[in-house]
Amino acid sequence: MFVSDVEKAASMNLMPSRSDLKAEAAPAAKPTIAMIEIDHVSQVFQTSSRQDHLALSDISLTVDDGAFVSILGPSGCGKSTLLYIVGGFVAPTRGTARMKGNPITGPGPDRGPVFQEFALFPWKSVLGNVMYGPRQQGVKAAEAEAQSRALIEMVGLKGFEHFYPKELSGGMKQRVALARTLAYHPAVLLMDEPFGALDAHTRTRLQNDLLNIWERDRKTVLFVTHSVEEAVFLSDKVVMMSRSPGRIRQIIDIDLPRPRRRTELLLDPRYQKYVVDIERMFDDAGDDELQP
Amino acid sequence: MRSRVLFARLAPLLACVGLLAVWQVAALTLNNDSFPTALDSIRAIPSILGDKEALINILASLRRMAIGFGTAVLVSIPLGLLMGRSRSVASFFNPLLMVIYPVPKAALMPIIMLWLGVGDLSKTLVIFLGVSLPVIYHSFEGAKAVEEKMLWSGAAMGLSAVERLVRIVLPAALPEILTGCRTGLVLALITMITSEMIARQSGAGNILFNALDMGQYDTVFAMIIIIGGMGIFLDAAFERMRERLVRWSEPQFDIPLSFS
Amino acid sequence: MNGRDATRDVLLGLIPIALLLAIWQGTVSLGLAPPTLLPPPGLVFMRMAQLLATASFNQEILATLFRLFAGFSIAVVLGIAIGLAAAVSPAINAAVRPVVRVLAPLPKVALYPALLLLLGFGHESKITLVAADALFPILLSTYYGASTVEQKLIWSAMAAGTPPREILFKVILPGAAPSILTGCRIGLVISCIVVFLAEMITSTDGLGHVLITAARTFQAVDMFVPLITISLLGLILNGLLQAVRSYLLRGFPEV
Known part of the structure; x- marks a missing residue:
């Protein structure tokens, strides 16, 4: 009974693959393959009062190789859960997630997470944290150290190799976390509100630096955020989610030129229109926390 | 789900039965005169509790324990709270407490007996000393962790320093204080038994060792069951009370974490 | 500061x-x-210096230290092993939890007569008592520390390619280290106390025995010396453990 209700609800809310915001010209045709496929995924949690809570309802989503995709939604819409399912940390109640066509059964070095809480190993130095992945992959110590030092320099922390995480600011910690994940060359970066715990200034700098790093090799990125500006600024595609139950409302292609410069973009009417339109859509839904 | 709750309630009981069963099997296999079986020991309990003198002895022990524990709690909580809120008070008392910490309190028994005699006063004083330290320590930690801004809010509402201590710090530190009291309660029992074992005058600890000396092995083991039962019962009863008092706080582990 | x-x-x-x-x-x-009941402090410290120079008193200290370390080491090994196992495996947890709930508040010293009967009056019974008393704080704080290791640390290590069976030693054990060391510190102080008490109740050597001998002959000065010695031993051992702790936990924020 419950299941059929969910399915009925999902079928009525067919996800538009193109939005009314979609710009006229399609991006330069480039052969794309599906890096991640999320196929009719639902997630049910049991609350403490033993009631079923539908966190994700029949989500389907395809992320192309090399795409920067943001998942945007209010808190409690299950966007982080969706990311954890792709990471293999959480098994979906129904449906499957696939990576390069293979069903995801657990975490693996092809999908590297970056968490809002940094999750650095407090007992390891900056260098020790970054070297952890390569060493785990069987890279020789000297080689792993050389690679890690290069990465630490790339994220702008040269000279901090032997510091412990507790001695770093939040922004610096997140730089280390990014370097630690990049060190084992994941094909996909899974970023779970990575800049959510940072102050506005640090957040902006890290967004710019993340884009610069991303421009080098254009890894696939799945980026969870609740900031509309952040999503539009960074992404090729914004997946808008709604709450209770968490489902996809709309997928919006962000057709803005790259490489993006923040100062130019803020003045760009197209950027402004994306932001305003998305915010308006959330407002219309009345999808706020006061809802029981 | 209900059956799981029931199981969780019964689990400690099952554990008791299990431990007694292990004892029974071990005793039967060893077949040693000085190691009676669990059943034999349990059978010896009624004769101890039926003996009027032994019962009076045990009750006198418990009375001393209650007085020692009560006074220790009454003195230690205010001291610990003051230490937690005032750096000067803390640095005044901390080194002294650190020196006293590793001294076995029950070991003071011979010296205290030398001064105060073998009466109730010596035994109660030793229990008092044994209970004080963990209660002071936990009250101190609890008071130290109270959010400064909560006290600012209190001051803004016009509470005086003493009122803030009683009406904000005390309730906020209560979960931690009660953890200290729980440790203290078990320690009170331990100190009581140990001091009686050392002084060998009267009380539960004395009955235990007299039986050992006289080779009444089933009495020895029966006393162990009685004393162990007291510890488990007191701890469980205190835990019940604690749960009621701090229902608002974050759920804690249902097993005591600190034995300091 | x-x-x-x-x-x-x-x-x-x-x-x-x-x-x-x-x-x-x-x-x-x-x-x-009267000085027979309360000797002046100068006399006590002089007597202590005097005794510390004698081989026989040092023998007593060594006997106490041996039992203390033997019991404490057993407690550390068992406590950490059982604590980790209970935190990681639900099956072990279900078995260990109720047993610990029953045994933790049990006054272990009451078991001492039974240990004497089973293991004799030598080292074994005292070491077992020390181990039994020091075990629970170490076990419980290991369990607590291991079960509160941040989930995302574990996920980060798994994503970096750590196989599940290595997670225990590469993430959970180091992550639980602050809590484990706190438990060890409590266990160490308890070991000091218990070994002394066991020696007082029945023994032929050790610091506790020195105190009891002095008490039987009403030598007040000699009663103070072992008490001060055990307090100093406790402080020194605590200091050593503190040094180990601050070295091992150099990366962790101050607690």
Whole structure:
């Protein structure tokens, strides 16, 4: 009974693959393959009062190789859960997630997470944290150290190799976390509100630096955020989610030129229109926390 | 789900039965005169509790324990709270407490007996000393962790320093204080038994060792069951009370974490 | 904390200890207590220096230390192993939890007569008692520390390619280290206390035995010496463990 209700609800809310915001010209045709496929995924949690809570309802989503995709939604819409399912940390109640066509059964070095809480190993130095992945992959110590030092320099922390995480600011910690994940060359970066715990200034700098790093090799990125500006600024595609139950409302292609410069973009009417339109859509839904 | 709750309630009981069963099997296999079986020991309990003198002895022990524990709690909580809120008070008392910490309190028994005699006063004083330290320590930690801004809010509402201590710090530190009291309660029992074992005058600890000396092995083991039962019962009863008092706080582990 | 505040703290802390010594000395000097009951502090410390120079007293200290370390080491190994196992495996948890709930509040010293009967009056019974008493704080804090290791640390290690069976030693054990070491510290102090008490109740050597011998012959001076010695031993061992702790936990934020 419950299941059929969910399915009925999902079928009525067919996800538009193109939005009314979609710009006229399609991006330069480039052969794309599906890096991640999320196929009719639902997630049910049991609350403490033993009631079923539908966190994700029949989500389907395809992320192309090399795409920067943001998942945007209010808190409690299950966007982080969706990311954890792709990471293999959480098994979906129904449906499957696939990576390069293979069903995801657990975490693996092809999908590297970056968490809002940094999750650095407090007992390891900056260098020790970054070297952890390569060493785990069987890279020789000297080689792993050389690679890690290069990465630490790339994220702008040269000279901090032997510091412990507790001695770093939040922004610096997140730089280390990014370097630690990049060190084992994941094909996909899974970023779970990575800049959510940072102050506005640090957040902006890290967004710019993340884009610069991303421009080098254009890894696939799945980026969870609740900031509309952040999503539009960074992404090729914004997946808008709604709450209770968490489902996809709309997928919006962000057709803005790259490489993006923040100062130019803020003045760009197209950027402004994306932001305003998305915010308006959330407002219309009345999808706020006061809802029981 | 209900059956799981029931199981969780019964689990400690099952554990008791299990431990007694292990004892029974071990005793039967060893077949040693000085190691009676669990059943034999349990059978010896009624004769101890039926003996009027032994019962009076045990009750006198418990009375001393209650007085020692009560006074220790009454003195230690205010001291610990003051230490937690005032750096000067803390640095005044901390080194002294650190020196006293590793001294076995029950070991003071011979010296205290030398001064105060073998009466109730010596035994109660030793229990008092044994209970004080963990209660002071936990009250101190609890008071130290109270959010400064909560006290600012209190001051803004016009509470005086003493009122803030009683009406904000005390309730906020209560979960931690009660953890200290729980440790203290078990320690009170331990100190009581140990001091009686050392002084060998009267009380539960004395009955235990007299039986050992006289080779009444089933009495020895029966006393162990009685004393162990007291510890488990007191701890469980205190835990019940604690749960009621701090229902608002974050759920804690249902097993005591600190034995300091 | 700056230097001046630290100095002030130390000075403040010395006041009650100095005061205690002064009252002690004063009580004797003013004749409020006969020296046979309360020997003056100078005499006690001199007697202690005198005894520390003798081989026999050092033998007693070594006997106590041996039992203390043997019991404490057993408690550390068992406590950490069972604590980790209970945190990681739900099956072990279901078995260990109720048993620990019953055994933790049980006054272990009450088991001492049983241990004497089963293991004899030698080292074994005392070491077992020390281990039994020190075990639970270590076990419980290991369990607590291991079950509160941040989930995302584990996920990060798994994503970096750590196989599940290595997670225990590469993430959970180091992550639980602060809590484990706190438990060890409590266990160490308990070991000091218990070994002394066990030696007082029945023994032929060790510091506790020295105290009891002195008490039987009403030698008040000799009663103070072992008490002060065990307090100093406790402080020294605690200091050593503190040094180990701050080395092992150099990366962790101050607790």
